[in-house]
Amino acid sequence: MVKSPFFVRQMALCESMRWRPWSGFHAVESYLLQHDLEYYAVRSAAGLLDVTPLCKYLVSGTDSAAFLSQTMVRNIMRLRTGRVAYTCWCDDDGKVVGDGTVMRRGKAEFLVTTTDPCYAWLHRFAGGYAVEISDVTDTLAALALQGPYARDILQAVSDTDIFIVRYFDTCKATVAGCPIWISRTGYTGDLGYELWIDRESALRVWDTLMTAGAGYALRPVGLMALDMCRLEAGLILKHVDYHSAIHAFTDARKSSPYELGLGWTVHLDRGPFNGQAALRREKRSGSRWALVGLDIDWAETEALYSDIGLPPALCPEPWRSSVPVYRDRDRQHQVGYATSGTWSPILKKNIALATIRSGYAAPGARLQFDMQVEHARHAVTATVRPPRFFDPPRKISMPV
Amino acid sequence: MTRYDVVVVGGGHNGLVCAAYLAKAGRSVLVLERRHVLGGAAVSEELYPGFTFSVASYVVSLFRPHIIRELDLARHGYHVIPMDCAFQPLHDGPGLARWTDYERTRREIAYFSRHDAEVYPEFSRVMTRMGQLAKVAIDHPPPVLGSLHPRDLRTMLRLRRAFRNLDPELQHLAVRLFTMSAADFLDLWFESPVLKGPLSASGIIGTFKGVRTPGTAYVLLHHYMGEIDGAFRSWGLSRGGTGSVSAACANAARAFGAEIRLSSPVAQVLLRNGRATGVVLDNGDEVEAKLVVSNLDPSSTLFGLVGKKHLPAATIKALSRYKYHGSSGKVNLALDSVPEFACRPGAGDHLRGDIAIAPDVGYLEQAYDEAKYGAFSRRPFINAVIPSLTDPSVAPPGKHVLSCFVQYAPYHLSEGAWEEQRDAFGDAVVDTLSEYAPGLREKILFRQVLTPWDLEQQFGLTEGNIFHGELSLEQLFFQRPTADLAHYRTPIRNLWLCGSGTHPGGGIMGASGELAAKAVLRSRHA
Numbered sequence: 037m038v039k040s041p042f043f044v045r046q047m048a049l050c051e052s053m054r055w056r057p058w059s060g061f062h063a064v065e066s067y068l069l070q071h072d073l074e075y076y077a078v079r080s081a082a083g084l085l086d087v088t089p090l091c092k093y094l095v096s097g098t099d100s101a102a103f104l105s106q107t108m109v110r111n112i113m114r115l116r117t118g119r120v121a122y123t124c125w126c127d128d129d130g131k132v133v134g135d136g137t138v139m140r141r142g143k144a145e146f147l148v149t150t151t152d153p154c155y156a157w158l159h160r161f162a163g164g165y166a167v168e169i170s171d172v173t174d175t176l177a178a179l180a181l182q183g184p185y186a187r188d189i190l191q192a193v194s195d196t197d198i199f200i201v202r203y204f205d206t207c208k209a210t211v212a213g214c215p216i217w218i219s220r221t222g223y224t225g226d227l228g229y230e231l232w233i234d235r236e237s238a239l240r241v242w243d244t245l246m247t248a249g250a251g252y253a254l255r256p257v258g259l260m261a262l263d264m265c266r267l268e269a270g271l272i273l274k275h276v277d278y279h280s281a282i283h284a285f286t287d288a289r290k291s292s293p294y295e296l297g298l299g300w301t302v303h304l305d306r307g308p309f310n311g312q313a314a315l316r317r318e319k320r321s322g323s324r325w326a327l328v329g330l331d332i333d334w335a336e337t338e339a340l341y342s343d344i345g346l347p348p349a350l351c352p353e354p355w356r357s358s359v360p361v362y363r364d365r366d367r368q369h370q371v372g373y374a375t376s377g378t379w380s381p382i383l384k385k386n387i388a389l390a391t392i393r394s395g396y397a398a399p400g401a402r403l404q405f406d407m408q409v410e411h412a413r414h415a416v417t418a419t420v421r422p423p424r425f426f427d428p429p430r431k432i433s434m435p436v
Numbered sequence: 437m438t439r440y441d442v443v444v445v446g447g448g449h450n451g452l453v454c455a456a457y458l459a460k461a462g463r464s465v466l467v468l469e470r471r472h473v474l475g476g477a478a479v480s481e482e483l484y485p486g487f488t489f490s491v492a493s494y495v496v497s498l499f500r501p502h503i504i505r506e507l508d509l510a511r512h513g514y515h516v517i518p519m520d521c522a523f524q525p526l527h528d529g530p531g532l533a534r535w536t537d538y539e540r541t542r543r544e545i546a547y548f549s550r551h552d553a554e555v556y557p558e559f560s561r562v563m564t565r566m567g568q569l570a571k572v573a574i575d576h577p578p579p580v581l582g583s584l585h586p587r588d589l590r591t592m593l594r595l596r597r598a599f600r601n602l603d604p605e606l607q608h609l610a611v612r613l614f615t616m617s618a619a620d621f622l623d624l625w626f627e628s629p630v631l632k633g634p635l636s637a638s639g640i641i642g643t644f645k646g647v648r649t650p651g652t653a654y655v656l657l658h659h660y661m662g663e664i665d666g667a668f669r670s671w672g673l674s675r676g677g678t679g680s681v682s683a684a685c686a687n688a689a690r691a692f693g694a695e696i697r698l699s700s701p702v703a704q705v706l707l708r709n710g711r712a713t714g715v716v717l718d719n720g721d722e723v724e725a726k727l728v729v730s731n732l733d734p735s736s737t738l739f740g741l742v743g744k745k746h747l748p749a750a751t752i753k754a755l756s757r758y759k760y761h762g763s764s765g766k767v768n769l770a771l772d773s774v775p776e777f778a779c780r781p782g783a784g785d786h787l788r789g790d791i792a793i794a795p796d797v798g799y800l801e802q803a804y805d806e807a808k809y810g811a812f813s814r815r816p817f818i819n820a821v822i823p824s825l826t827d828p829s830v831a832p833p834g835k836h837v838l839s840c841f842v843q844y845a846p847y848h849l850s851e852g853a854w855e856e857q858r859d860a861f862g863d864a865v866v867d868t869l870s871e872y873a874p875g876l877r878e879k880i881l882f883r884q885v886l887t888p889w890d891l892e893q894q895f896g897l898t899e900g901n902i903f904h905g906e907l908s909l910e911q912l913f914f915q916r917p918t919a920d921l922a923h924y925r926t927p928i929r930n931l932w933l934c935g936s937g938t939h940p941g942g943g944i945m946g947a948s949g950e951l952a953a954k955a956v957l958r959s960r961h962a
Contacts, residue, residue: 068785069535069536069537070520070536071539072518073518073520076518076826079515080515080517080675080827080829081826081827081828097705159905170698184829185451185828188828188833222526230814251833251834252828252833253824253825253826253827288954329584334501334502334505335502339856342568345568345601347564347567349569355560382510382515383510384501384505384510385505388775
């Protein structure tokens, strides 16, 4: 296992000693015994998360834009310098291989970030292009500073004007004398930034942020809090909410961008790109599945508990396991499955992401969610809705 | 002139919840608030540049989760952050911090008593079971005694079922809980006076009773009914202060179409043939409405806005007997830096919850002794929070807000007036805190002292009672505020009550507002 450059600080702060492997790194699951306090920090103040384990690739060379446009479903040729695009990439059958962000740092320089290695995948299509791909995962440290006060904290330590950075902008900045790249991106659905830092400057940047953040109730946060935030924001996770087409054992496990709610990232009408023909067909004929949000009825849940004399128990942690979803209360006709979910403390709702047959996936549709209460299984009504449960205006707003 | 379906007098959180439910049901609703800000006692105000205070009520626990969902309050800004710790500084030793994590708490309590440490979870379990019982009562309107109406029978059956679900030992304990004092009830479990200090203190909040006064044990339950996601850690801080809870209710009400007017004090309820037909404002303007719902306390509504001459004698008699007995005050401080407690230095997580100055049961009873004879406690019970450690929106970076709930401060002083004693009361609070947090005085940038008299002047709380009338057993449920006013109706036709002087009562619950709105909507005249 590899240690992130922030490991020494994390070790000192990780009171709960709860760690989890992430992409070969030791990653903090939660610093505190109560992980939801970290979630609340992200939603009310700010949280600092080590995202160094993300796979990071520098793509450069005169053909880099054309090359990325061919590999990604999104037309990267149209991405302006200083902007970031969220996208996915597909195989020839139009099934998703991975998803991530592409940041255009210059005319011919891009940073691609994703949860899973994709060096080989990218390399496969590089022939014929004047392009160089280098894996900077281990040399480039990364931090996510997320929450309503992220901007104030970052501005306090930076000589760059952070206030003019728009949602999905990226630019150079100096923090504690160290040159870094920042992008107004993140995986929380909140106001926030990601900081891309040379490994040798990593600790200085961490310390500077933590010191400046003390006045803003900044907390270091772990993956559990991140999971709660991303579920509220309706952001999908590879290996959890979908399987990569190149790792899926069966075709049934593969998904298209349309089925994952990523249809908006697909730019069909342009030069050839991976999966174009299949995606065009699917767009025309419709998709079999749809990724939706589920709002699992709380009154029904509470009643199931009170019927047996128990106070309603919440799963205190975000969960990631497949749960059947039915169209009927007798649980005879399965129409899909939920892949991950959480109690949303801010919305006071029990929410989940689910893959549902498109005929049953219209917003407002009432389905039945399989739930275990004490030792018995029951059906609880779950209402279909768009996956973005929480979307505060501050996420994209500019300071006045 | 517009005639509204309903005019709500007072824009406290209950008035706003009530307005939101009525507007959601399609009624045209106007809310009239006397002050320039909404929220009543659940209000946030920038009293000192850059510092926002929850001026009066300061923590949230009991706000009904179904109201949050039904009114979509999260979307409208409802955001409560749970507190992980209840810290009690002491002169000797490390003090006692009780955390959400049971094992951590067990270790803390074991420092004082190994026995109590192990019994503590047992006690919590019992209280949670009792809380389930109480919850059945607070989420439904009180029954009419002796009534055979199906609705009342259902309520009685529900209560009976909840009671029968308790095993016999718990049933007997329930009876004890409703009759004993907080201190005596805790004696059934615990030996350590240190643990019993802060636990028993939660039995006296807002009442003019001591921890050894019978009937206070029941109030302990309030600490186990709180629902921030079903967790034991049931108290929380509202982001931006408690005014944000009111603002969320107001936003919901507006989204459903209600109209809200600030700086519009109501002088009286308009009566025609013994029925309420609207209100007259201080400036003489009249607003007509089919129904008037008052968020003010029962006495301010009926004796103030209506007038005794329009009331039946029985109502006057019963309501005159209703006890207010304000017993608490509030001291709000703006601080230059985090206060440091000598027994546990540093700005750790123990300061992010509530901090109780209640070192033992004897201390609390002594504080009550002074109040019994008409003086404020020289060394009072203090419950303090530093919300700025969790919520940076309430103070400039590195600066802090210290909010202190203080008891006892009797409304009726045996000597002198509160206006003359206000500063001495504030000094007593700062002195008491400084015994545990030396150097506090030097950090104070601004101080606001609210005595019960000030609470009455500023928020219209009769006798400064924070709950619109004491939360004592004889004034609860089908007797809150009085038997004939217990169902949100008043003897004046078309005039209703929705404040915390009605069932289920005070605390930022929203339940009175909700149940009043639902009662109004069930009535023939809505």
